[in-house]
Amino acid sequence: MKKLLPTSIAGSLPKPSWLAEPETLWSPWKLEGEALEEGKKDALRVTLQEQTISGIDIVCDGEQTRQHFVTTFIEHLDGVDFENRKTVRIRNRYDASVPVVTQAVTRPKSVFVEDAKFLRSQTDQPIKWALPGPMTMVDTLYDDHYKSREKLAWEFAKILNQEAKELEAAGVDIIQFDEPSFNVFFDEVNEWGIAALERAIEGLKCETAVHICYGYGIKANTDWKKTLGSEWRQYEESFPKLAKSSIDMVSLECHNSHVPIELISLLKGKKVMVGAIDVATDSIETPEEVAATLREALKYVDADKLYPCTNCGMAPLSRSVARGKLEALSAGAEIVRQELTLKRSA
Numbered sequence: 001m002k003k004l005l006p007t008s009i010a011g012s013l014p015k016p017s018w019l020a021e022p023e024t025l026w027s028p029w030k031l032e033g034e035a036l037e038e039g040k041k042d043a044l045r046v047t048l049q050e051q052t053i054s055g056i057d058i059v060c061d062g063e064q065t066r067q068h069f070v071t072t073f074i075e076h077l078d079g080v081d082f083e084n085r086k087t088v089r090i091r092n093r094y095d096a097s098v099p100v101v102t103q104a105v106t107r108p109k110s111v112f113v114e115d116a117k118f119l120r121s122q123t124d125q126p127i128k129w130a131l132p133g134p135m136t137m138v139d140t141l142y143d144d145h146y147k148s149r150e151k152l153a154w155e156f157a158k159i160l161n162q163e164a165k166e167l168e169a170a171g172v173d174i175i176q177f178d179e180p181s182f183n184v185f186f187d188e189v190n191e192w193g194i195a196a197l198e199r200a201i202e203g204l205k206c207e208t209a210v211h212i213c214y215g216y217g218i219k220a221n222t223d224w225k226k227t228l229g230s231e232w233r234q235y236e237e238s239f240p241k242l243a244k245s246s247i248d249m250v251s252l253e254c255h256n257s258h259v260p261i262e263l264i265s266l267l268k269g270k271k272v273m274v275g276a277i278d279v280a281t282d283s284i285e286t287p288e289e290v291a292a293t294l295r296e297a298l299k300y301v302d303a304d305k306l307y308p309c310t311n312c313g314m315a316p317l318s319r320s321v322a323r324g325k326l327e328a329l330s331a332g333a334e335i336v337r338q339e340l341t342l343k344r345s346a
């Protein structure tokens with residue numbers, strides 16, 4: 001029988017201090033050349049072991065081979081100039097100096113497929129692989145070529161689809177697209193965001209997921225969250241549309257956030273990865289706190305569709321905190337799993 005409440009993480013885990021500066025985003029590599037390639041593989045092995053020892057059921061690479069969840073993918077594409085950068089506003093929140101699209105974007109070769117094959121060779125557990133979503137990719141660039149966010153998103157969706165098909169062939173069980181932009185640009189989500197996402201998953205037989213969150217626990221995000229009021233209803237805009245889409249799973253933020261949990265019911269029919277771990281604090285949840293979040297979620301989603309998860313990536317946390325949170329997630333899920341099994345046999 002399939003295990004109830006399979007656990008997983010949204011994406012990233014902290015990197016070892018010998019590979020990159022800990023507790024920072026965009027941290028430069030500490031190794032070079034051959035040593036860097038070896039170091040990334042070693043870090044991937046360690047991150048996998050930390051997940052399996054902590055009892056995580058669906059494992060991932062912890063993004064050990066990437067500097068950033070969007071930029072690293074774009075760096076592998078042609079048509080984007082990383083040297084002559086321009087300043088834009090990211091997700092209407094903060095200014096950043098970003099690369100410029102100067103020509104048609106193309107993917108000369110696969111980006112993460114070798115890493116995925118390596119992860120596949122290291123474990124028999126189901127594996128999940130995260131890719132940036134088309135809208136979030138568009139939002140981290142200055143476009144001097146297509147001059148249309150929609151057109152650029154469509155080109156990215158086609159490229160992501162090529163990559164996703166190769167990841168599927170490499171044995172990835174779940175391909176996840178990270179779309180934090182879906183919580184910001186509601187009109188665009190409606191007009192072309194979901195369509196671009198569906199173009200990215202076209203023809204895939206493996207499971208597909210979209211992760212929509214309120215971001216890492218960095219200052220720009222926590223400041224933005226303070227402006228959102230006591231109830232965060234952003235998901236109310238995108239969930240009904242996602243419910244009608246062909247995406248299989250939706251990953252959302254829950255624990256310690258001001259998202260009204262009943263919004264989950266807008267995802268009827270979908271599998272739901274419920275964030276039961278706050279990534280914006282160093283305090284480690286107790287298993288009972290995790291269990292409480294999951295019990296609340298179970299009021300709105302069937303048990304066989306509930307996937308306990310983290311709110312977002314844990315890259316900016318310390319390794320010991322991240323490890324504690326992994327263990328809390330497993331232990332909390334186990335409490336609820338046992339309650340469900342008792343109920344079923346009663």
Ligand SMILES: [Zn+2]
Nearest residue numbers: 213215312313
């Ligand atoms: Zn996230």
